[in-house]
Amino acid sequence: DTGVSQDPRHKITKRGQNVTFRCDPISEHNRLYWYRQTLGQGPEFLTYFQNEAQLEKSRLLSDRFSAERPKGSFSTLEIQRTEQGDSAMYLCASSFGGAKNIQYFGAGTRLSVL
Amino acid sequence: TQLLEQSPQFLSIQEGENLTVYCNSSSVFSSLQWYRQEPGEGPVLLVTVVTGGEVKKLKRLTFQFGDARKDSSLHITAAQPGDTGLYLCAGPSGTYKYIFGTGTRLKVLA
Numbered sequence: 001d002t003g004v005s006q007d008p009r010h011k012i013t014k015r016g017q018n019v020t021f022r023c024d025p026i027s028e029h030n031r032l033y034w035y036r037q038t039l040g041q042g043p044e045f046l047t048y049f050q051n052e053a054q055l056e057k058s059r060l061l062s063d064r065f066s067a068e069r070p071k072g073s074f075s076t077l078e079i080q081r082t083e084q085g086d087s088a089m090y091l092c093a094s095s096f097g098g099a100k101n102i103q104y105f106g107a108g109t110r111l112s113v114l
Numbered sequence: 115t116q117l118l119e120q121s122p123q124f125l126s127i128q129e130g131e132n133l134t135v136y137c138n139s140s141s142v143f144s145s146l147q148w149y150r151q152e153p154g155e156g157p158v159l160l161v162t163v164v165t166g167g168e169v170k171k172l173k174r175l176t177f178q179f180g181d182a183r184k185d186s187s188l189h190i191t192a193a194q195p196g197d198t199g200l201y202l203c204a205g206p207s208g209t210y211k212y213i214f215g216t217g218t219r220l221k222v223l224a
Binding site: 004033035040041042043044045048050055056058091093099100101102103104105106107108 | 118120145147154155156157158159162164202204206207208209210211212213214215216217219
């Protein structure tokens with residue numbers, strides 16, 4: 001297993017465009033998380049999936065953000081009508097649950113909105 | 115709202131020195147995790163502490179969970195340049211959500 005992979009690694013877009021990121025979790029992991037990280041800060045929780053069900057979504061997440069995890073495998077995060085404030089690193093993590101719920105992170109997608 | 119505050123925010127030390135970074139909250143956590151993140155990469159889990167007062171060692175790194183489970187510390191003995199990175203603490207908030215601290219950026223100079 002190669003770990004959590006995210007695509008693309010970098011995305012540059014113009015304000016107002018839509019962007020979509022993909023996350024492929026570790027295959028046997030049923031839990032999947034999306035986080036956003038800005039420079040010099042810790043990751044900020046965006047949303048959580050258990051299998052294909054989206055069980056929690058941050059109240060800070062605007063309606064322009066949507067995430068899916070069809071069939072409980074890979075996940076996509078879409079941002080519509082991007083704004084400059086959306087520029088950040090978007091991280092995906094997966095886990096198998098359990099008492100310690102160890103999250104394995106991907107390398108992230110760095111989004112720059114011009 | 116649960117918050118995790120880390121201090122110091124930045125730390126630059128010489129190789130061989132010892133250091134301690136702190137993770138504090140006014141809330142009780144069922145567990146806390148410590149991660150290290152290098153530029154351009156995602157965070158990598160170092161340790162999870164679960165029991166109040168627990169001490170865990172990982173080579174030159176010593177992690178402690180406060181008795182009241184509101185704070186944690188990470189002590190590095192004889193720091194090496196390979197220890198350079200962003201150190202993050204994190205804990206569960208509610209059923210599914212995790213919150214991360216503000217991070218301590220460590221630079222170890224050779």
